[in-house]
Each structure stands twice: as structure tokens, then as C-alpha cells.
Amino acid sequence: MAEVNFIVECIRLYAREERTLIIRGFFPEDNPENRTLKVYLNQKEIPVEYTITSGAEVRRRHLQYRMNVGEEITGKLLLPEETVVDFKICSCLGTEETEVYHVNKKQFEKMINHLDGNLEMERLEDGQFVLTGWCVAGEQTKCQAQVDGKNVPIDVQWKYRKDVMDVFPELEETVKCGFEIYVPEQNGRKLSLHLYANEKENKYIVSLDKVRHGESGHDTVSLFQKGICYWKQYGVKRTIRKIIRKMQGKKDTVSYEDFLKKYGVKEEELARQRQEVFENGPCFSIAVPLYQTKEKYLREMIESVQAQTYTNWELCLADGSGREHSLQSVVGEYIAKDKRIKYCLLDSNEGIAGNTNEALKMADGDFVVLTDHDDLLSPEALYQCAKAVQKEPQTDVIYSDEDKVDMSGKKFFEPHFKSDYNIDLLCTMNYICHLFVVRKDVMERAGLFESCYDGAQDHDFILRCTEKAEHIVHIPKVLYHWRCHAQSTSENPESKLYAFENGCKAVKAHYDRIGIPAEVEQGPFYGMYRTHYLWKEQPLVSILIPNKDHVADLKKCMDSIEEKSTYRNFEFIIVENNSTEEETFAYYKEIEKRDNVRVLYYKEEFNYSRINNFGAKEANGEYVLLLNNDTEMIEPDSIKEMLDVCMRPDVGIVGAKLIFEDNTIQHAGVIIGFGGVAGHAFIGQDRDDNGYFSRIISVQDLSAVTAACLMVRRSVFDEVEGLNEEFKVAFNDIDFCLKVRKAGYLVVYNPYAQFYHYESKSRGQEDSADKVARFQQEIGLFGERWGELLENGDPYYNPNLTLDKADFSLKE
DSSP states (O other): OOOOOOEEEEEEEOSSSTTEEEEEEEOGGGOTTOOEEEEEETTEEEOOEEEEEESHHHHHHGGGGTOOOOEEEEEEEEOOSSOOOEEEEEEEETTEEEEEEEEEHHHHHHHHTSOSEEEEEEEEETTEEEEEEEETTGGGOEEEEEETTEEOOOEEEEEOOHHHHHHOTTSOTTOOOEEEEEEEOOSOSEEEEEEEETTEEEEEEEEHHHHHTTSOSSOSSOHHHHHHHHHHHHOHHHHHHHHHHHHHHTTTOOOHHHHHHHHSOOHHHHHHHHHOOOTTOOOEEEEEEESSOOHHHHHHHHHHHHTOSSOOEEEEEEEOSOGGGOOHHHHHHHHTTOTTEEEEEOSSOOHHHHHHHHHHHTOOSSEEEEOOTTOEEOTTHHHHHHHHHHHOTTOOEEEEEEEEEOTTSOOEEEEEOOOSSOHHHHHHSOOOOSSEEEEHHHHHHHOOOOGGGTTSHHHHHHHHHHHHOSOEEEEEEEEEEEEOOTTOSSSOGGGGHHHHHHHHHHHHHHHHHHTOOEEEEEOSSTTOEEEEEOOSOOOOEEEEEEESSOHHHHHHHHHHHHHHOSOOOEEEEEEEOSOOOHHHHHHHHHHTTSTTEEEEEOOSSOOHHHHHHHHHHTOOSSEEEEEOTTEEEOSTTHHHHHHHHHTSTTEEEEEEEEEOTTSBEEESOEEETGGGSEEETTTTSBTTOOOGGGOTTSOEEESBOOTTEEEEEHHHHHHTTSSOTTOSSSSHHHHHHHHHHHTTOEEEEEEEEEEEEOOOTTTTOOOSHHHHHHHHHHHHHHHHHHHHHHHHOOTTSOTTBOSSOSSOOBOO
């Protein structure tokens, strides 16, 4: 592990007091050694006033460096009258001081004369280059731009930025420090942006060629800077591994452009769909709230609906733009030629929820389809929905995969190939989003949009509809194109913090409706949510550990739980199986003196399923944690995290995130079909990676998890008659999970429960004849029992993703 020393994030002058310096930074892993800081000016220690900030906002700020930081330290100090010729920060552990930052006079003056601000993003939109960023001087900032050395006219608009205010809390609340600078499209190649304020200047160089191609024209947080921060936190070896994996990960990966060429819907198929006749096909009402929509985007949206190969639809447009900005004339052109289009000019703008409700009230169809005013439908969207209803008439809710489309409407990127219905993932994020279709009578029972969730109104609506739905269908095809700039994260997410706060409220309201005591907070990324359950009970957990010798491993496993676990109501059941070393039995005698430890003796040949069934019969707990002896608890709340989810009545099994000794992922869930049978998701990726659409770090339902660390409710264990003893070594845990799912319970992966798993990556090579025969036999048995699942594919893994890799990349 790298030395745990302070990382300086920024040093700046205080915005409201002269000669006052601010130091901001953090200790990796939130300062486990309780180090302190000292600051020296001109070789003299000076007093510093420190404050510590923690919480979700701090974690999110540091995600740009791909680092997990929970606490941020801010120091405030008064500069001396004398000239600063030497400035140094030291991290202290006892009497030992380690220099973490040191600059000379010239470097110090350059640092404090920097204008606090940043250029974050550039895009080309409607004939203008748009530059987005911030400057603490706000509207007092003078802005100039040049293209290839020649001055060009610009229009500057200033906006409120809460994220900047969080970092500069001394600023007045009314200060608008975010900017959008509009530059008429030029033929040049290089744009220079100059910001002037308080006798300081910042200069940014932008490649216009890159911007024209939808790429970032400059680096915000450079890859080098990310690498340096990662190196400081995790050390050289881990950083080198991460760089190598990044480089290797780009090889042999199918681009979305190539994927569309091979698998995208072809004109021949669209022509065939147009000829297909549906008997009593459903009518789809496409509800779209309008608000001062740009004419180009409005026309493209309407025409994407008119291009549908399935024709039984109506388009319901509710316009909240106001009479001065009414879109009536544009829409009227289409209504004159197509009576399936309805339009209503609202008396006033009712907000996103209210305007959507007015569009929904216009709907006369069997199903309602939600669409944003500037997005696009795939031409086969409604055809695929009608086909789904024809196949399964009981369908109440339909959703599809989606991608993003750039402002030109021509470049498609970031496809989101989703899981089938996944309530735990839906409580972690609105993964359903688009395209969302609901039977009209289900919508009426669920209720319309509610303005108190503005910004997350669709998440709330989807949760309420899925609560009422009996049958939910996921169509694994991209049927919706979400318009978004290629370098954007849906513009500036910090400007929509209210939306994420309302997202927390929406998920909390869901738990309230279904009777689950829980609180919800914002997760590690904007738009992600974390659930904290508020159960009153603290049931006994029986931790069942099979063991043969390897006393050091067993001791490390047990000690990590005894010393770290915040949940204390547990017992250990060690199932001894044919150990031969004297020290093993000596250790058994030692631990049996504890009140919460029992050692059972299983004397038959090794059979993992039978050993666990044997131990479970002796367990006193309402919940059983199956745990390998070569594991070590990382997160103190791990048992509580698993138990909290497992106590839900709809859940049978909960699994954890497991990490190899080299800090790569050993287990983040199991996917049926990997390797021809089943395999671990994201194996070998860095422990800090987020994974495909944050699947590594999201609580979610899966088909299976590994029994190396698996919690199960005892009553569910008994209901399915434990593990199948025909699976002596392989696939027993996967078979067990599938039995539990078949019995009607969810299997949940919880990444907030984390353990090391010291299993060798080369373990399990079936090189002897007996082992090969047994392994083949167990593969055959698994195929007999779960052949239909292998044939149809894992419902929690999208068929557009590869089965040849564990990284959720596109299939070839």
C-alpha cells in the first residue's frame, strides 16, 4: 500500500479577505493513521485554522480523479507582510514529518496569481461554439476570444453554480460564477479564450477541429493529473496495473459504430415491419411536454414518430411555452397533414410534471409512451412494443434500451444495454429512463406526475407504475435516442442538484408505499442513490466457514470480523473437514473457548454442498452467512449491509463485492452464460472501477452470487432444501441461487459489503483425469437443470453484450 500522506488539491487566496490563503486537500482512505499537518512559511511554522468536510458532495467532487475520498480538509492561514520565498506543507505522524508540498518564491507567486476558474466543456450547437466553465469573479470577469489570432465577437451568459459555491463558501449566495460563452462558428482551427479579473488572467486553448467532431477541445482534469493523484493514493504498482488495463481494455473492443453496422435494424427489416398487420393491435399515445423547444429538434422529434413502422399511434403535445413563444405554427404544419397529432397550448407553464400531465390527459390510447421534446424514437420503437404486447397480452409496462444522439441528430453513442426488470437497480438509479411505456389503466391507478419530484419526476412515476404492474417487459433493443452533446454529462449535473435531491425523495417514497423502513441518500455519483434500512430487529447471523488446515487464513478471516464488524450479533460455525496439521486442532481448541464459536467435524470426503448443509443444520441464526476461510472483511459495515437487504421479505440471498489480494475484482456478481456456463462479472478489473453504467458499484438483483460470501435467510435455505449435493465442487452456489430465485425470492449483489478473497487466480485448474471427469459431469448436470436459462440468456445481462469477456463490452 502507498504511504498514507496528504494530497494537496488546491492552494488559493481567500476570495473575501486580503492576505488570507486557503489550502484544500485530503488524506487517502480518510486518514486512518490520524496524521496531522504543519505549514511552514520562510522556514517558520505558522498557525492554520482547519475544518473537515465530509459526505456525498465531497465524494462526488473527487470522482474526477477516480478516487474515493470521504473527508476533505480545508486550512485557512494569514500570509505575513514579508515576501514569501519558501512555502512548505508537511504531513506529521508523531514526531516524524513528511514533506508533501514545497514551492519557491517564483512558484508561489505564480500559484496565488492564478485566477480561480476553469473551462470545462466545449460543443458546437446551432452554428455556435459554446464554451462552458466557471470563474469566481463572476460577472466582473472580462472575457475575450480569438480564432487563429483574430478577435471574434462573443456573447457571455452567467449562471449560478452550486458546485463552485461549495468549494468557495465565502462567496455571496447571489454570485453567478458559471459561464456559457457563445462564439459564432468559425473556419479556424485554434480558439484562445482569455479571462481577466482582479489583475489576473487565465488563458485556454481549444482545438476547434476536435469540437467539430464532438470531442473535447482541451483537457480539464488531465489524464496525467488523474494518474499522479492515483499514484499518490495507491502507489506505483497499482497505478501501473491500472494504466496497463486501460491500454489493454481498448484493444479488441467493438465500437458502437461497428456494432450498429452489424446489428442495427436494416431498411429491409423496416420495410417488412411496415407490411405486417396486427389484429387488434394496441394504440400508443405518445405524450410529449413542450417548452420553448428549438424548432429543429421539435421537427426531428415529430418526424421520428411519423417514421414509425407501426402506425396505430397518436402524438399528444402539451405546449407550456406561453403565447409569445408558442410552437403552434410549427406543429400546425404537421397536424394539417396528419390527424394523429394532437396539440394543446397551455395557459401557463406548469413545469415539467404539470406539462407532462396535460399531455397524458390528452391520451386516448391503450398504452402511454413518454418522450422528451427534443429526443428521437427509433423507427421500429412502436412496432417492437406492439409485438411484445401481442406475444404477452398481460403486459402492463414496457421499457427498452437506449443510446445518445448528438445535437446534429446523426451521431449515436453511449448505448445503454439494460438488465431485465431490476427493482434494486431501479432504487439505485433510474436505469429504465427511456423508452418507457405503460398501460393506460395502470397509469391511472398509479397516478400522474407529481411536481414535488421535479427533475426526478420520471423516476418517481416509473417506480409507482412498476409497483402497480403485474407484468413488466424489457425489450433489449435501442428504441430511443436521447439527445445529448458527446462531451456532456447531460450538461452540468451540478446545476440540477435539486433533481438528485428529489430522486432521493422518490426512492424514499417508494419504500414508504411498500412498507420498508429506510432512508435514502445520494450515492457516489449524481443520479445514484444509497439505501439505509432502519430495521428494529438485530437477528443472529450464523457465519458458516468450512475449513481444512490453513489456520493462518482462518484466523485472519475470523479476526477481521471480530475486530472490524459493526454488527455484533453473530456466531461462528467452523466445519472441520479432514485437516491433518496439529496446529489446526490446537487453534480449534483455542477458539472454542469463545462463547460465539463452535467447531463441527465433518469426516466424509470433500463435498462443498454437503459440508454447508451439515453446518447449516446446526446454525442457531435466522440468517446464515456462507463464507470461505480465505476471506478478510474490508468494510466494517459488511455484515450489516448484507443483513439489511436480506431482511426484506422479497429477498432470499445477498452477495458481496470480493477483491483479490492485488486489489482487482474477484467477484461483482455472477452472470449466467459467461464461459459457456457461468462466471464472475468484472473479474480482474480494478477495485475502484465503476463498471458498465456503474454496475460494479450498484446494489442490484442478479441471477447468482458466489458462495465464497453469501448470506441467506435460514427459512429460505430450508425451503429450497439447501445446496444440491450432486454438485460437489463446481456450480453448487449458482444452482443454489437459481433455486432460490425459482422459489420467488430475489438474489441481490451489494457492493457496500466488501471482503478480500485470497483465492489464487490460477486455482481450479482441472488437470487430473478424475477432476476433469467430475467437472464435465457437473457441467452436464447444470445444463440439465438450467438448460432453458442457458438457452435464453441471463435476464440480468443484456444479449447485446459479449459473453466472451467479463467487462460488459459489446458483442462482436
